[in-house]
Amino acid sequence: MLKKKITTLLITVALLTSVMPAAFADTTEQPPQMPTQSQGEQPPAKPDGDQSDGEQPPQMPNGEQPQGDMNVSIPFTDxxxxAWYYNVVSQAYGKGLISGISDIEFSPESSVTGAQLIMMLYRADDNTVSEQTSGNWYDEAVDWAKEKSIISDNNGWTFDANADLTREQMMVLLYNYLQYKGNDLSASDDLSSYTDxxxxxxxxxxxxxxLVGKGIIExxxxxxxxxxxxxxxxTAVILINAVDSVNPSANQGGMQPPSGNMPGGFGGSDTVTQGTSATTITEGGTYSSTSYSSTGDDExxxxxxxxxxxxxxxTVDKSAGSSSxxxxxxxYGQNAALLATNGANVTxxxxxxxxxxxxxxxxxxxGTGTTVNVSDSTIxxxxxxxxxxxxxxxGTTNATNLTVNTSGNSAAAIRSDRGxxxxxxxxxxxxxxxxxxxxxYSTADIxxxxxxxxxxxxxxxxxxxxxxxKLNNCDVLGNMSSTEGSSSDENVHSVMIYQSMSGDAEVGTSEFDMTGGSLTGNNGDMFYIT
Structure with missing residues (x-):
């Protein structure tokens, strides 16, 4: 038996990861300077090659953050x-839906016209621009947008295909697009905290x-x-967030849930599947000293x-009920005792x-926009x-002074999963x-x-x-078995940092930081890293 103790630790581990397919990004783009051909510029053929590892800063200008990060090498010298937008451009290019103003120029600081944004949305809706012999390169997309009420009478703003868009005009078009796609836009944010x-x-x-309430604009x-x-x-950042929100599963780190059912009931649905609930709260307010229970399947x-x-x-009691x-x-939270979803804010x-x-x-x-603040509770x-x-x-979880005990297998006390x-x-x-x-267990920032x-x-x-x-002043103990579970006498460790390639976590750099406290491994290696 090996036992180690570290009283103060600060480690950052970079994983050099294998190449992943580039077909997971969900965005599109149209260059601001269109060629003279009547049909407009077409997106480049989807490139082959390795995934690029451009750095992503913790906070982009204006607060906008893309929700996926599956990228490929790009040819744009500018x-x-x-650059903070490198991964965003790479995602869109990898999808085969983005092109520059030339073969090697993207022009990231150029403005965007109404026609360009409509063309992006047109392609995002899985439409292909056909050859046109007359008219404007954008006429087909604009006709589609009018038919779908994406371009409509906006009580004071008339759409101009060739005019540069303001941010609020872009939001109107995105809002109409999301409505057309059937998104729930009922969450409405109070904008009084914004000075403008x-x-x-x-x-x-x-x-x-x-859009602020849905977390697409921040x-x-x-x-x-x-x-x-x-x-x-x-525009690339905001558009990716909007298009990903059409299919919530697309927010899962740029990945889709695996299709088909695997042995043992694994294989998540392609769409969010949360089952039913014995009690659902949809009205705001305070609920005190109440008991909630369930014995139903997927409930x-x-x-x-x-x-x-x-x-x-x-008191919340999930005493029975199987998960399909x-x-x-x-x-997605199917069969959980207490589920917060769809932008809920729960204290x-x-x-x-x-x-x-x-x-x-x-x-x-x-889900993005959902926040749980839980304190002084027992789980x-x-x-x-x-x-x-x-x-x-x-989603977001803030926990203070909890007593959490789990007894089952594959049941971490603090747990995250896809997305x-x-x-x-x-x-x-x-x-x-x-x-x-x-x-x-982290597939998140914990x-x-x-x-x-x-x-x-x-x-x-x-x-x-x-x-x-990231741990601050925590006492940590691991005691992995040498014979039970998925372990063997050659695969026993306390801290595991790895890439499973299952699609449940993006490929990239894992970070483990520990300051103060203690780290004890009662069996096996202290660190196992792939």
């Missing part, structure tokens, strides 16, 4: 590999509120710049759907959450594939007892401070792909 909200034109106000945190023009680089005991809710001293598909439970305090159902995660935060799960707190699809998100934990104890059940993390029969910490775990 797009530096360390008074500059938003009346015709654009609903569109801006909806601004820089202080301003939205509604009357400013758009650059081609900015949440409690679901908060798109509402801003406070749950105080509630493990990955629908892992990815939970002094709660007791129990789950004894397979695939019955305790508290599940799903206990006993079956397989049942994590304590689970975050996927770009990742942001998890911030402060204080509390987080204990897993099953095989293949780390204290923390930060834990001042907590005790214990895995009694597993690795202590696992990072998959381009994700992170």
């Amino acid at each position: 797009v530096a590999s360390n 909200s008074s500059e938003i034109s009346a015709y654009a106000e609903n569109a801006v509120k909806a 601004g820089d945190g202080k301003t939205l710049r509604p009357l400013s023009s758009l650059t081609r680089a900015e 949440n005991a409690l679901r908060v759907d798109g509402a801003t809710v406070t749950l105080d001293s509630v 598909n493990t990955e629908d439970g892992d990815f 939970i305090k002094n709660a007791t959450v129990n789950s004894s159902a397979q695939n019955g995660n305790g508290i599940f935060s799903y 206990t799960t006993t079956a397989d594939n049942s994590g304590g707190i689970q975050t996927t699809g770009g 990742g998100g942001t998890v911030v934990v402060d204080k509390g104890t987080y204990t897993s007892n099953g095989y293949n059940s780390p204290a923390v 930060t834990v401070s001042n907590a005790t993390l214990t895995a009694n029969n597993s690795e202590s910490l696992v990072i998959e792909g381009k994700n992170s775990i």
Whole structure:
């Protein structure tokens, strides 16, 4: 038996990863300077070759962030590999839907016209531009946009194909496009926190509120710049977010869930599949000292759907009910005890959450725009594939002073899966007892401070792909078995940092940072890295 202890650790691990297919990006583009041919410029043939590793900064200008990052090498000499928009341009080019103003120029700072954006949306809707013998290169796309009410009477703004778009005009067109695609745009954000909200034109106000509420537009945190023009680089970011939101599964790190069912109920649906719920809250408010329970298959005991809710001293009990598909439970929250989804904002305090159902995660935060704030609560799960707190699809979980205990296999105390998100934990104890059940499993950005993390029969910490775990003043213990679970006497470790190639995490750099506290491995190697 090998036992190691590290009192202060700061490590950053870069994974040199293998090439991945480039067909996962979802965007399109049209150059601002169109050629003289009547049909307009066509996108280049989809390139073959390696995935590029251009750096992505933590925060892009204006706050806009793309939701996927599957990229390929690009030929544009004016797009530096360390430019904030490199990955965005690479995604679109890899899809075969983006072209430059020439073979080697992208012109990222050039403005975007109405016709160019409509052509992007036209191609994003899987349309192909046909050969035209007369008229404008954009007429076909504009006719389509009018037919689908993407271009419409906008109460004060008349669409001009050749005019540069302002940011608010772009938002109107994106809003109409998302409505045409059937997206739920009911979440409306209060724009009063933005210092320039008074500059938003009346015709654009609903569109801006909806896109901010859906997380497609974020601004820089202080301003939205509604009357400013758009650059081609900015448009690529915003368009990717909008197009990805049409199919929520496309937000999963640029990957699609695997098709078909695999043995053991694996193989998630191509669309978000969350089953039913015994109780669903869709109205905002405070709910106190209430009990919620479920024994049904594929059923949440409690679901908060798109509402801003406070749950105080509630009890949630998922005591029975099987899961028909493990990955629908892992990815989307089907069969979880408590599921927050569709942009919900849920504050939970002094709660007791129990789950004894397979695939019955305790508290599940799903989807971009969804936030769970949970404090001073106890979460206990006993079956397989049942994590304590689970975050996927770009959701957010903030946890303070929790007591989490899991007993099943593949049931991490702090857990994430396809699509990742942001998890911030402060204080509390987080204990897993099953095989293949780390204290923390990360396909997200997870930060834990001042907590005790214990895995009694597993690795202590696992990072998959381009994700992170950051620990501050935490005491961590792992005790992976040499004979049980997926381990063997040659594959035993405490901290595992790897790329599974399953599509559940983007390929890239994993980051593990630990400052203060202790890291103890009771069996095997301290670090296992691929």
